[in-house]
């Protein structure tokens with residue numbers, strides 16, 4: 075059995091440390107998980123409730139379809155001005171109206187142990203959206219710099235062990251019946 079995991083990066087920056095952390099996570103994962111990354115975040119219009127009606131903008135419909143198809147979402151985001159980056163918050167505003175988001179399983183990776191506002195806020199927003207956060211699989215690491223590439227992240231034994239532990243936990247959680 076293969077589980078579908080959709081990764082969501084809050085940074086749109088080329089060479090993003092959060093994107094690299096997600097990629098490192100994927101490389102540590104056991105077989106049985108198929109990962110894809112949400113690539114529509116930058117193309118979403120600014121959320122407007124007047125547009126949140128059928129027919130949805132094509133990119134919104136595509137985004138919701140990808141999120142619905144996932145067994146689990148893995149987030150990693152930087153902190154911007156003690157909060158979530160606007161692009162990620164915008165995505166979540168587009169998703170909150172989808173009844174199928176209710177109960178969606180989610181794991182949060184966090185690349186900077188001192189950026190606590192973004193981590194707390196993302197968990198608060200996801201809980202408010204009735205997502206099911208798998209707290210025991212969430213990972214807080216300290217990359218120390220946003221310049222590390224994927225191989226450099228994986229060379230850190232402690233970080234690699236945390237990522238491996240988390241992804242193994244996912245398989246157990248996804249296998250367990252609701």
Ligand SMILES: Cc1cc2nc3c(=O)[nH]c(=O)nc-3n(C[C@H](O)[C@H](O)[C@H](O)COP(=O)(O)O)c2cc1C
Pocket residue numbers: 085086087089090091092093151152153154155156157186188189219220
């Ligand atoms: C506009 C902006 C605002 C930021 N605000 C904060 C902040 O409030 N707290 C913080 O710890 N880091 C802040 N940072 C630093 C980023 O969180 C940090 O560089 C992060 O590693 C970027 O992630 P990325 O490498 O995935 O793009 C800010 C960066 C930018 C560009």
